[in-house]
Amino acid sequence: MRxxxxxxAEILKALGQPTRLKIIDFLRDGERCVCEIYPAIAExxxxxxxxLNMMLSAGVLSxxxxxxxxxxxxxxxxxxxxxxxxxxxxxxxxxxxxxLLKAA
Amino acid sequence: MRxxxxxxAEILKALGQPTRLKIIDFLRDGERCVCEIYPAIAExxxxxxxxLNMMLSAGVLSxxxxxxxxxxxxxxxxxxxxxxxxxxxxxxxxxxxxxLLKAA
DNA sequence: CAGCTAAATGACTATATAGTCATATACTCT
DNA sequence: AGAGTATATGACTATATAGTCATTTAGCTG
Numbered sequence: 573m574r575x576x577x578x579x580x581a582e583i584l585k586a587l588g589q590p591t592r593l594k595i596i597d598f599l600r601d602g603e604r605c606v607c608e609i610y611p612a613i614a615e616x617x618x619x620x621x622x623x624l625n626m627m628l629s630a631g632v633l634s635x636x637x638x639x640x641x642x643x644x645x646x647x648x649x650x651x652x653x654x655x656x657x658x659x660x661x662x663x664x665x666x667x668x669x670x671x672l673l674k675a676a
Numbered sequence: 677m678r679x680x681x682x683x684x685a686e687i688l689k690a691l692g693q694p695t696r697l698k699i700i701d702f703l704r705d706g707e708r709c710v711c712e713i714y715p716a717i718a719e720x721x722x723x724x725x726x727x728l729n730m731m732l733s734a735g736v737l738s739x740x741x742x743x744x745x746x747x748x749x750x751x752x753x754x755x756x757x758x759x760x761x762x763x764x765x766x767x768x769x770x771x772x773x774x775x776l777l778k779a780a
Numbered sequence: 781c782a783g784c785t786a787a788a789t790g791a792c793t794a795t796a797t798a799g800t801c802a803t804a805t806a807c808t809c810t
Numbered sequence: 811a812g813a814g815t816a817t818a819t820g821a822c823t824a825t826a827t828a829g830t831c832a833t834t835t836a837g838c839t840g
Contacts, residue, residue, distance in 0.1 A: 577697050579766045580759070585692030590685045591798080597681075606817060619799055621818055631769055640807050640816045648769070650761045655684070657754045657761075662683045665735055665752070695828080710787055723829055725788055744786050744837050 579631075586630035587654065591615055592623050596632075596646065596655060603636065603645035683735075690734035691758065695719055696727050700736075700750065700759060707740065707749035 586592060594613040598604065604612075610620035624644050627633040634647040646652060690696060698717040702708065708716075714724035728748050731737040738751040750756065 576763070576766055576770075577694050577701075579770065580762050581692050581694045581697050583692070583762055583765065584688055584697075588685050588687070588689030588692045589798080590681050593681050593685050593688075607815085616800070617817075618801080618819080622798080625818080631765070637807095642817060648765050650765050654758050654761050657758050658684050658687055659680070661687065661735070661752050661754050662680055666680075666683065693828080711785085720830070721787075722789080722831080726828080729788080741837095744784095746787060 582630045583632055586627045586632045587651070589623075591619070592627060595620070595623060595627070595644075596651070599633070599644065599646050600652065603643040605638075605641040605643050607641060609644065686734045687736055690731045690736045691755070693727075695723070696731060697759075699724070699727060699731070699748075700755070703737070703748065703750050704756060707747040709742075709745040709747050711745060713748065 587596065591613065594615075595609060598609060598612050606617065606621060606624065609624070610617045613620065615623075624633060624635075628635055628644070632647060632651060633644045636643045636645070691700065695717065698719075699713060702713060702716050710721065710725060710728065713728070714721045717724065719727075728737065728739075732739055732748070736751060736755060737748045740747045740749070
């Protein structure tokens, strides 16, 4: 049970960062190579590579080589379920939240 | 959409840390006061308090005062859905993973 | 009010993280 | 082999994080 907690935390932490979230969003409809990902999310190639590797070793992404290119994909469909649930929470919760009061 | 990403990341980050995960697990069957939480997870009162406050402002927990005691609870039932999904991923993925090879 | 209990916070330390720039590695094609 | 493209990594900086210990704040009760 101890190890399960660490592993769960690792997955959730991998998802809990804006740049990585952008990557997850971009990978939603299938695998993409790094050369497609970093321009899409407007981050440096090296930074993107680090985040991809981080999510790979957290068990969030999978990797496939094809010649020069390396394709990353979301490893478990449930990851997208998680994202959908969190999005739902945010959208429902966002009304009346201090966070949005600055937009007023 | 920009703000949504930040907010989603904040929630997921709040869940992605072992000590906070222990708290979430402990709060699974209902609200508890700080004085129950920190002995249950075997962490210092001050450290526990910080994590609780962090999850509160991330929108993961809610807080209720009752006299001297302050009761925290999981704010959205969906948080538990997220935890269940992640647990399922971990349990399925854990076989044949380097992480578990050290136990061999 | 005095003393008690519960929770939060200040000050600090050690470590982790995100990001950048430059470079190295790996593969392809001529 | 050499040029070119795709990805990863070393070295570094700045900031964030988790944790500890000591103290403060808040509310209760005698």
